[in-house]
Amino acid sequence: MSIGTRKSGRVQTTTQEPDVRPPLGRGWIAGYAVASTGMWLAVLTPAQVQLARQSEVLAPGGKTALLGLATGLGAAVTAVAVPVLGALSDRTRSRYGRRRPWVLGGALVAAAGLLWLATASTAPAMVAGWLVAQLGLAGVQAALMSTIPDRVPRPRLGAVTGWAGMTQMLGALLGTVLVNRIVVDLAAGYVACAALAVASMVPFLFAHKETRTVAVVAARRQRVAFSPDLAWAWLSRFLVMLGFALITQYLLYYLQDELRVEDVQESVLTVTAVTVVCSMLAALVTGRWSDRAGRRRVFVAAGALLMGMGALAMASAPMWPVALGAAALVGLGFGTFLAVDLAVIASVLPSAADTGRDLGFFAVAAAAPQILAPALAVPVIAVAGYPGLYVLTGAVTILGGAAVMRVRSVS
Template identity: 70%
Template sequence: MTSHDVTTVPDVDEHRSAVSRGWTARYALASTGLWLALLTPAQVQLARQAEIFAPDSKEALLGLATGLGSAVTAVAVPVFGAASDRTRTRFGKRRPWVGGGVLLGAAGFLWLASATSATTMLLGWVVAQLGLAAVQAGLVATIPDSVPRPQLGMVAGWAGMTQMLGALLGTVLVNQLVVDLAAGYLACAAVAVAAAVPFLLRYRDGDLAPARQPKSAVRWTPDLAWAWASRFLVMLGFALITQYLLYYLTDELDVADPQRSLLMVTAVTVLCAMVAALTAGRWSDRVGRRRVFVAAGGGLLGAGALAMALAPTWPVAIAAAAAVGVGFGTFLAVDLAVVASVLPSASNTGRDLGVFAIAVAAPQILAPALAVPVLALAGYTGLYLMTGLVAGAGGALVLRVRSVR
């Protein structure tokens, strides 16, 4: 199948009106709540809980929990996305999945807050991930459902910014405001539910497809495949950088206070990513180009990793954090606009975007399997040299997407 076969989405786009600032604000709020709930436990809460339930094997338990959560996401998001494509209710097709998912996610957090063993912790996290996967599937599909192409970069920029903002706010929430472990889980649940409410009350599905549609497999056009591979490699590069950052600061740079240093590096990365996501998204709309921004984002992320490999010093680590943040924020914003532009059918956007969620979840599982042998053979120099090449290659692959400028 050639790129000329991808015709359904552009036809629908011609009849869309521009989304309002209120629509974008409500989407950004709901998306921030989603990412706060997804990332905060993975980055903070599960590690603390694993140390309680398995002090002698906390690393293994944490790895099992995060790997299991990523596997659930990789399977559930495409399934829920496909189901939402064919859902027809008085509340629309996406809202039932966003609303039901956030309630199920909150139930999972209640389970986690009351967990009494490693097993109940893992089961609670699976329930939470299932609920949040439904939210992710329904929420992300509203962008190609509702947003016309001239606004894709702007809205995608806000969407990309919310991932980093959710991570930052979640870290502050459970480390500064609600430090108790159980209360932290409950706070994450409350924020996720509250953030989704304005979107759920105001969002209306457009009449983009007939109620009954024949089932079909994902049509893997070359453009779709290149876009998927690009996202997978860049996300793998980011996972390789972030998952071993604390150990890099401790073992390679030998900083005096690793936790404080990690917080500083993370803050630089997140703030740079947020600014870059909003700027790059609007800029790509203005110039009418997408691929160059995605390629530059992957290249900057890779350059930051190469700097960490070749010059392992604290000042370079801070500069690298800024490069990684700008690169990742740029990539997050404009890559989503590229993906939305190459989807093969307006009637299956939830399913097809769910397939792209695998390109985000799978690297979280693959990163440790790649990193452990590389660290054993070549240390952090080898790990971050590999990371730089992976991220740079991921950014470059988007240039093979022919149907997007």
């Protein structure tokens, strides 16, 4: 059915295509949640635990520099690869659809990189193995993220993105338990991550059905020009993720140097557990809540505000009980943000034919802060200490929440 619209004195004709997407059932959501959890486990377990351990073994005197090099280059690979691989998945035509080949292929490449890490005996081998793993995981991330706007109707976006947000924190928690309590050997931990990265994709590969008709309809939908809403949504995500990176990357040193806790490792584990549990609960609740309310922006802004309040509490009162309360605020805020921000992004994408490419640029907004955070934090700590760092963090995060309110096309 054709619909004529008038703009600037000209009539533009658009075509309303029928929604030919298969029904969205619990099996698809469960498969997505399992795959996303496995992906984040494979991303975050090495980044947060394994690479630090390996750097200490391979370069005891330069472990910090080696870890920074590996994680920085890995974030750069993600920032470049996700948009590129997302665009390639947009243009993939196969009997298995646009996304599934990239989910499977990316998981296999990621597993190969993790197995490489398990056998790496030199610093260059470690860095190379992590870059291969990141390249594969970028393919998985690009394809998985794209299936949400591909398959999920707008009224149900919050529920599904709530699950998606929860899986990031769940993957981090399960990975930490895996390599600290179950498979403590360094090489065996990498092997376990590789196996789980592949196995977790299997339910999704069977649950996700994308017919050729869906791809054709998506490709025919009208392309919409770049809009300010897209820029504001990107800026909001970038600032909030930068705030979270500033909070988490220097948590150990904050507890050690500012709070002077007796058992730093146990304290980090406790704070992390509080953050993760609160984040998971918030993600599951607020995603569905935003669907019922029919509103998105206010939830994203509220999540950023809670995170900012947590950071400001750490700056103003460096005490252990305050740190635990701040961890709860940050967790509740970050879970709320993760649950609803992706729904906002899915609503402002300019083209149904290029969702993989466009979502890839939003992945840059999440990866770039991992590189930028140390560059900002080091001079701020040198001049203003940790209170100054967390005042900056609170301001950046709250500004990220304010930016989303400028997105006019989303309620």
